[in-house]
Amino acid sequence: MPPKVKVTKEMILKAAFVIIREYGHEHLSVRSIAERLGCSTQPVLYSFRSIDEIREAVYELTDNYHTKFILSEGKEDNPLLVLGLNYVRFGHDERNLFRFLFQSDKFAGKDMNSLLSDPQLSEVMKVVSDELKVNKAKARSIFLSLFVAAHGLASLLANNAMAYDRQQCKKILESVFTGAMI
Amino acid sequence: MPPKVKVTKEMILKAAFVIIREYGHEHLSVRSIAERLGCSTQPVLYSFRSIDEIREAVYELTDNYHTKFILSEGKEDNPLLVLGLNYVRFGHDERNLFRFLFQSDKFAGKDMNSLLSDPQLSEVMKVVSDELKVNKAKARSIFLSLFVAAHGLASLLANNAMAYDRQQCKKILESVFTGAMI
DNA sequence: ATAGTTATATAACATATGTTATAAATAGGA
DNA sequence: TCCTATTTATAACATATGTTATATAACTAT
Numbered sequence: 427m428p429p430k431v432k433v434t435k436e437m438i439l440k441a442a443f444v445i446i447r448e449y450g451h452e453h454l455s456v457r458s459i460a461e462r463l464g465c466s467t468q469p470v471l472y473s474f475r476s477i478d479e480i481r482e483a484v485y486e487l488t489d490n491y492h493t494k495f496i497l498s499e500g501k502e503d504n505p506l507l508v509l510g511l512n513y514v515r516f517g518h519d520e521r522n523l524f525r526f527l528f529q530s531d532k533f534a535g536k537d538m539n540s541l542l543s544d545p546q547l548s549e550v551m552k553v554v555s556d557e558l559k560v561n562k563a564k565a566r567s568i569f570l571s572l573f574v575a576a577h578g579l580a581s582l583l584a585n586n587a588m589a590y591d592r593q594q595c596k597k598i599l600e601s602v603f604t605g606a607m608i
Numbered sequence: 609m610p611p612k613v614k615v616t617k618e619m620i621l622k623a624a625f626v627i628i629r630e631y632g633h634e635h636l637s638v639r640s641i642a643e644r645l646g647c648s649t650q651p652v653l654y655s656f657r658s659i660d661e662i663r664e665a666v667y668e669l670t671d672n673y674h675t676k677f678i679l680s681e682g683k684e685d686n687p688l689l690v691l692g693l694n695y696v697r698f699g700h701d702e703r704n705l706f707r708f709l710f711q712s713d714k715f716a717g718k719d720m721n722s723l724l725s726d727p728q729l730s731e732v733m734k735v736v737s738d739e740l741k742v743n744k745a746k747a748r749s750i751f752l753s754l755f756v757a758a759h760g761l762a763s764l765l766a767n768n769a770m771a772y773d774r775q776q777c778k779k780i781l782e783s784v785f786t787g788a789m790i
Numbered sequence: 791a792t793a794g795t796t797a798t799a800t801a802a803c804a805t806a807t808g809t810t811a812t813a814a815a816t817a818g819g820a
Numbered sequence: 821t822c823c824t825a826t827t828t829a830t831a832a833c834a835t836a837t838g839t840t841a842t843a844t845a846a847c848t849a850t
Contacts (some may be wrong), residue, residue: 428794428847429795430847431758431798432798465799466799467799467839467841468797468800471838520679528763533769537771561680567783571783574780578757578763579756581711588720598752601788602748602787603784605786606780608788610818610827611825612817613826614828614829637807638808638809648828650810650827651827651828651829659807
């Protein structure tokens with residue numbers, strides 16, 4: 427009886443993701459999504475209650491994308507360094523996504539602690555703890571220092587405050603790691 | 609012959625500063641300024657050509673405020689640590705100003721290098737270089753590491769991603785400093 | 791084939807913003 | 821006192837956004 431859905435939730439979320447990625451989250455709107463999908467604004471607000479609901483869903487999606495990104499392989503042997511350098515590279519390569527994730531009010535409330543207790547990261551921490559032969563508290567403090575430095579670099583890159591130089595970033599993170607190990 | 613100016617440029621800029629400081633730069637508008645000054649929108653756009661011109665001027669003002677803030681005295685003996693801890697405290701105490709300064713597009717283009725060659729900072733660098741008995745390049749790399757870490761902490765604090773714990777921040781910055789000195 | 795359900799287009803309403811046109815108010819010199 | 825330059829208030833225009841009302845079109849069970 428009813429006509430088939432032409433504009434699915436997936437299409438809407440994907441369009442929203444691309445808009446944020448290319449133009450920044452400030453440019454996400456019902457109309458920008460509709461325009462990208464070549465439809466009117468109606469289907470967009472038919473599948474979702476409001477633009478905030480869409481933003482929420484894309485945030486989730488972007489968060490997963492980010493996690494995959496930083497967990498992707500790197501050529502360093504130090505796994506923490508790999509994580510850090512990927513984190514930094516994300517700030518540079520995906521600056522709009524970075525800003526959406528960490529500089530929009532959506533981020534508020536997502537505490538470091540909940541981040542540190544993420545199951546995927548917990549695994550990494552355990553490996554680190556074993557590999558470096560340090561106790562959990564030390565592993566945690568090492569991770570924290572590296573995270574802070576990586577976040578600083580990524581933030582500076584995402585906001586065009588410095589040029590991307592992988593070697594320089596690597597040196598900084600290594601030096602931070604060294605200091606944290608003491 | 610003409611009536612006296614009731615609404616001066618200073619009043620406008622001060623109002624704009626307060627609005628950004630209290631509500632965030634997204635809430636700066638001709639009307640929000642006018643409302644705070646208890647006048648219509650006309651005087652605001654009479655003294656300034658556009659809202660962007662106002663934003664520009666307040667940015668300058670906020671930049672100076674930030675510089676004064678991080679150069680204010682601290683109780684640590686390591687001058688770089690004082691700078692870093694003040695920078696971090698700014699991110700926490702003045703989160704909206706921090707976001708305006710470093711996370712709005714106004715920041716784009718202000719490169720690290722121009723920041724590093726700021727005359728006020730150059731003086732500090734020289735003192736550091738002498739006091740730590742390291743050459744300029746080393747002083748620069750130490751400063752860079754500390755700056756990145758401080759910026760990371762400040763950014764996390766400004767975006768409500770972690771609780772402010774001065775001792776924890778101090779430990780992290782000290783550890784970064786130690787690593788950079790090697 | 792037709793009817794009823796429902797996805798979509800069109801268009802409107804409400805609000806927020808920057809900006810500008812017009813008129814009224816004001817202050818000091820003639 | 822009145823005139824004139826200029827500041828300000830009022831109000832409008834233009835645009836952008838979220839959201840909703842109405843009508844049209846599309847599909848499938850009958």
